[in-house]
Amino acid sequence: MRTGTLITAIAVFLLAGGLFFLGLRQLLERGYLFSNAWIYATKKERESLNKKPYYRQSGIVFCLLGLLFTVIGLSVILREDRLLWLEAALAAGAVAYAVASSIRIEKGKASKTDSSRRAE
Secondary structure (H helix, E strand, O other), rough: OOHHHHHHHHHHHHHHHHHHHHHHHHOOOOOOOOOHHOOOOOOOHHOOOOOOHHHHHHHHHHHHHHHHHHHHHHHHHHHHOOOOHHHHHOOOHHHHHHHHHHHHHHHHHHHHHHHHHHOO
16 A cells, blocks of 8 residues: 555544534534524524434534545545445435435424414
């Protein structure tokens, strides 16, 4: 194995480890919340925001990206081009999950708002 390949593989595996670490922290609801809903929310909105679904969403996306970079690292080491299909599927899956879960979270917020308005 050439030195450049080894350095690239180590860098990719370190990135994957960092993503798994962030994903686990998000799933445990620890640390900064990496979510646009939280980042762009006003202070008043943040006080009433249910953070649990956003932590879960961020955690799953970070873990999927960690898995993606693990497969990329294996692809670099093994020099196996067939892993490209798995890499593409994982990348598409992470994007699809992020979009679908964002829609699901927003629908859940809308239905709770509608139910509380009906109760009044």
